[in-house]
Amino acid sequence: xxxxxxxxxxxxxxxxxxxxxxxxxxxxxxxxxxxxxxxxxxxxxxxxxxxxxxxxxxxxxxxxxxxxxxxxxxxxxxxxxxxxxxxxxxxxxxxxxxxxxxxxxxxxxxxxxxxxxxxxxxxxxxxxxxxxxxxxxxxxxxxxxxxxxxxxxxxxxxxxxxxxxxxxxxxxxxxxxxxxxxxxxxxxxxxxxxxxxxxxxxxxxxxxx
Amino acid sequence: xxxxxxxxxxxxxxxxxxxxxxxxxxxxxxxxxxxxxxxxxxxxxxxxxxxxxxxxxxxxxxxxxxxxxxxxxxxxxxxxxxxxxxxxxxxxxxxxxxxxxxxxxxxxxxxxxxxxxxxxxxxxxxxxxxxxxxxxxxxxxxxxxxxxxxxxxxxxxxxxxxxxxxxxxxxxxxxxxxxxxxxxxxxxxxxxxxxxxxxxxxxxxxxxxxxxxxxxxxxxxxxxxxxxxxxxxxxxxxxxxxxxxxxxxxxxxxxxxxxxxxxxxxxxxxxxxxxxxxxxxxxxxxxxxxxxxxxxxxxxxxxxxxxxxxxxxxxxxxxxxxxxxxxxxxxxxxxxxxxxxxxxxxxxxxxxxxxxxxxxxxxxxxxxxxxxxxxxxxxxxxxxxxxxxxxxxxxxxxxxxxxxxxxxxxxxxxxxxxxxxxx
Numbered sequence: 001x002x003x004x005x006x007x008x009x010x011x012x013x014x015x016x017x018x019x020x021x022x023x024x025x026x027x028x029x030x031x032x033x034x035x036x037x038x039x040x041x042x043x044x045x046x047x048x049x050x051x052x053x054x055x056x057x058x059x060x061x062x063x064x065x066x067x068x069x070x071x072x073x074x075x076x077x078x079x080x081x082x083x084x085x086x087x088x089x090x091x092x093x094x095x096x097x098x099x100x101x102x103x104x105x106x107x108x109x110x111x112x113x114x115x116x117x118x119x120x121x122x123x124x125x126x127x128x129x130x131x132x133x134x135x136x137x138x139x140x141x142x143x144x145x146x147x148x149x150x151x152x153x154x155x156x157x158x159x160x161x162x163x164x165x166x167x168x169x170x171x172x173x174x175x176x177x178x179x180x181x182x183x184x185x186x187x188x189x190x191x192x193x194x195x196x197x198x199x200x201x202x203x204x205x206x207x208x209x
Numbered sequence: 210x211x212x213x214x215x216x217x218x219x220x221x222x223x224x225x226x227x228x229x230x231x232x233x234x235x236x237x238x239x240x241x242x243x244x245x246x247x248x249x250x251x252x253x254x255x256x257x258x259x260x261x262x263x264x265x266x267x268x269x270x271x272x273x274x275x276x277x278x279x280x281x282x283x284x285x286x287x288x289x290x291x292x293x294x295x296x297x298x299x300x301x302x303x304x305x306x307x308x309x310x311x312x313x314x315x316x317x318x319x320x321x322x323x324x325x326x327x328x329x330x331x332x333x334x335x336x337x338x339x340x341x342x343x344x345x346x347x348x349x350x351x352x353x354x355x356x357x358x359x360x361x362x363x364x365x366x367x368x369x370x371x372x373x374x375x376x377x378x379x380x381x382x383x384x385x386x387x388x389x390x391x392x393x394x395x396x397x398x399x400x401x402x403x404x405x406x407x408x409x410x411x412x413x414x415x416x417x418x419x420x421x422x423x424x425x426x427x428x429x430x431x432x433x434x435x436x437x438x439x440x441x442x443x444x445x446x447x448x449x450x451x452x453x454x455x456x457x458x459x460x461x462x463x464x465x466x467x468x469x470x471x472x473x474x475x476x477x478x479x480x481x482x483x484x485x486x487x488x489x490x491x492x493x494x495x496x497x498x499x500x501x502x503x504x505x506x507x508x509x510x511x512x513x514x515x516x517x518x519x520x521x522x523x524x525x526x527x528x529x530x531x532x533x534x535x536x537x538x539x540x541x542x543x544x545x546x547x548x549x550x551x552x553x554x555x556x557x558x559x560x561x562x563x564x565x566x567x568x569x570x571x572x573x574x575x576x577x578x579x580x581x582x583x584x585x586x587x588x589x590x591x592x593x594x595x596x597x598x599x600x601x602x603x604x605x606x607x608x609x610x611x612x613x614x615x616x617x618x619x620x621x622x623x624x625x626x627x628x629x630x631x632x
Contacts, residue, residue, distance in 0.1 A: 126406030
């Protein structure tokens, strides 16, 4: 099914299915774990060309190198929607237009992940996408025109593993490119730090090459 | 189907017969670089996970370029931490403050970065590697995974081929061309391509570009979000690399039938001297449109103009001249080797006699307001890689960019000046 998804003009559209080199360290990693790949919640819609600095978190969060989710959470979308963190609930899904999260920064994704939110975008600069995956955020990009299919407050259901998108309020279903297989383990393990923790545990247990 | 240069380099280092844009691969880089500004973050994160060793202490270059002259307690503490980190990790190639210089300049001069090399770096300006025909990929904070495991997932990038036509006119330099390329790569640019996470692979009439010029041409596409820039190495560049190589190397050239996302051309023969207007290196404008704008802050150096030849270009204009009253000039060599060569060849005297300040090799003012700051209301013209608001401190300053020749000419007159008047 994944091979049949439409290709679009952006970076991630070129993810091709395998010829992915095996990565020995994680052989035997159980991908059938209970990780929650499906989120059900309300849509929170943003427009095109949102900068990470200012649009997602205030710039001082970035320049001050604040990476503790509890420090960042009160400031998520603070400049455009103060108090967002008090109204969102785990499972809510941020839906954006093109070019979301400009500036390869991760602070906002740390907060989104800690709040249990998901993120689906019409497009993201690749390094923004990489930062989101590295934070363990459930994220989809290259979701063509997705912001036309939902409004803030709609009830959404998104399977980040398969790329299925359902807007229950408007009864719309779409399929988007899922998270590539090679990146699923990173998100399941909670991001880059979680992946490294697992790698280290495997190594100590004698499981690493 | 053939491969682009980036695909070939990633295939080799991933031990695969072929790599194609869109694959996720796990390359084993020739080495890994980390700069002084992020060592502490990476080490503390790894320590917290119980990871106290790097994958190979002999293949990690720790460089010190962002904070070389410690101007505050925080910088001094960072330097002290980095020295301890280098010891704890057993880093063989640790270039402390005052040793080495700019991480995106001196490793090329010293034969670390060679044609066909792949390395991972925390910093995106590692794209300079493309000047000599290498590929370097920015890992950001995920450099910690590379330090621990020796690799990280890498999306093989698409490449865009840019064919240069014609000869650069007298008095027009690589930075001038770079600003124009940046503009054309921009959101509404003439090239009509999306350069985000692409490699910009140069082709065409490239023999006119020296190694320094090629390195200069790497910086603006990087600001436009290219993940890499690549120049097929000329015979002269292979010779340059051969005499300083730290290890054997095999140069890489794209296949004739390589797959490019787009092929574009640009005729450089009618180009005029440019500036980048305040706000971004892609805001190219004919210098003539802003000629006469007063400047008080001038600076030559950075990833974009940090090779010896760039210093020579500025010195050629300053020789026998003085800076205009009210103008200060900061010269930042890309390497300590360049500083020594400047002493030997008399450039240091030229700069000092003109009234310029030569500071130790490194990033200089371009490292986001650590040295050589500017005040609100002042205008600057420099060879920095970027000129976003506040790059040199005060947010109310106007930051123009130009070639080393333009910066030197402007420092002499006190206003933005066409360098051809001095050539």
